[in-house]
Amino acid sequence: MRHLLRIRGLPVGQARAILDEAPRYLDVADQPVPRTPALLGRTVVLLFREPSTRTRSSFQLAAKRLSAEPLAFASASSSLSKGETFLDTARTLAAMAPDIIVTRSRESGIPELLAREIPTASVVNAGDGISEHPTQALLDAFTIRRHRGRVRGLTVAIIGDLLHSRVFRSNALLLTMLGARVRCAGPPTLMPPGLERLGVEPRPSVEEALRGADAVMVLRIQHERMHDSFIPSRREYFHEFGLTEERLRPTRDAIVLHPGPLNRAVEISSAVADGPRSVILEQVRNGVAVRMAVLAEIARGRPRGRRRRD
């Protein structure tokens, strides 16, 4: 695998290979010295142009456990958050000859742009705009697989802000690719048109989406959505669309996933978030392993020694 730009266009065999490899890296975490040399001597740059403690820490830890020296290149506060300087950023980065660039951006499509502008590096998408968050989807699928033994044939309900969610899009693409049925529901203002084309089934209510589900994925509601009149208030959102124990009842003992950070009593009740069905903290742990698997898989495909100039 050269890059992990997004789930769209990712061969299903490649996705399965990562999911199959990930358990090995869970074991690494349990060793007395949690290190493996897969990325020894490799340069991994974390180019985060949007604040994200979780994903960045997760990638950082993954790179360290693979014996790489991760380098945090930029934060959102720097001038790099403006598109005008993007080309210059890319050229500066290219001059450092990194092996892998892990990128997070406010705008969609940045990973492709980086891959084009820095042809010597491999690019991993850690979230681009409202488009995709492929490693999140991989870790979610991995988490579901560990609990349910498989993904194929399962019914997964995704609830919340589908319109602005890269987590939703990557999950919809990956889970359907792996043979799951994906249903979704949320406020009509946050349901984009043409969802069928992503292979998911929009349902008219949260309750209908949840009925018989094996796994429930709750999406984060951002504060801005109220200012833009997508939803009237947090209180009403929780009341109408929030995941509560009562709403969970008609599922098939569904596990509950959330990409974090949680808005308690907005999209999810504390009782559910901290309850027996919640696998939220496990997702964090699995995230490091899955990202290790992704980085290692990419490193395997890169020649050592002389840098590629293609």
Added chain:
Amino acid sequence: MTEALLIRGGRLVDPVAGLDAVADLRLARGRIAGIGPEAAERGDREFDAGGLVIAPGFCDMHVHFREPGHEYRETVATGAAAAAAGGFTDVGCMANTDPVNDSPAITTHIRRLGQEAGGARVHPIAATTRGMRGERISEFGALARAGAVAVSDDGLPIVNPAVMLRALEYSRYFDLPVIEHCETLELTGDGVMREGAFATCIGLPGIPSASEYLAVERNIGLAEVARARLHIAHISTARAVAAVARAKASGIRVTAEATPHHLLLTDEAVGSFDTAAKMKPPLAAEVDRQTLLGAIADGTIDAIATDHAPHHEDEKCRSFQNAPFGIVGLETAVGLVLDRLVRPGLISLGRAVRLLSTGPRRILGLPGGDLKPGSPADLTLLDLEASAVVRPKSFRSLGRNTPFGGCELTGQPAGVFVGGRAILRG
């Protein structure tokens, strides 16, 4: 005394006269002097147009030249040369220069630059409001006297309906069309492509079709009240076209143009975040495209215009969301119309000429658009058999931002006559 020229053996296509026949055409003193075997006079120079179509000069009523202000994107000279190379004898250039063309001095300046360029004729379109701020209307009288052929704040919509109404009412006195970029900014929001299944699939913020439709309906309503001439720029959606058809049927003085890219591409052309497919209005759905095709065939749409919007390569090499809106069109439009619309029979050659010449000239009040004796000797020559691959690097325009690079198009402009002066290709 100007030398007369006899154009021999061309296929003359004049949609106004309903003419489509091989005949000679005589030009003298910058005008069409006669048609047919009797037209020739002793001492005429001759031009062999065997195998070529001779049409009244094409007019692109919607281009953006970047002078004054952003000459690195396009100058009047490079734009006028691109237009002539693309088969246009006349262009209407929009006012969003820097400074904005909201004064007779700038209008005169642009006209003079056009005359010096020696390419297609450049007709300035002045800003509807001062500084294109949408607050106070500009001096239509002085601007018209300086040579402005229309007013438009294109690039931006006029948000305030009272300002739009007054602009329409005031324009009536000078018989200037008000060209409006119909967009509802609040509905566009941070959208960068058409809202729909494809935007949902790839994850880019969408612009709903209601953004255009609402503005079109509002402006038609205001034009009706004002009894003024409204021209809708770059119409792109089925509902907006239906609104124009209804307005025309009820006698409102509205006209509309469509671009080649909206006629030929859909939102899917965005592909993998291709900034060459980013423009306003955004490429729409297939149903919209089909409606546009029907509307150019049945006359609901009066003109094909390119919305030629050159940008620098670096500007289009940003992320999709940060890249500027707009693509170039002057050097691809005629080939696209001939290859993709006329050859497959979606419209006749006569209809194409009407959309590229007669229609836009009438809207802008320019003479010609036909091959009648007395009309200006503005001609577009077409070679329907010539094939060429679109190569942005060899454009006369400084802008290279086109989604049609690499397309092979059969049917090409072979040259133009501007006031009897030949500008030939190759």
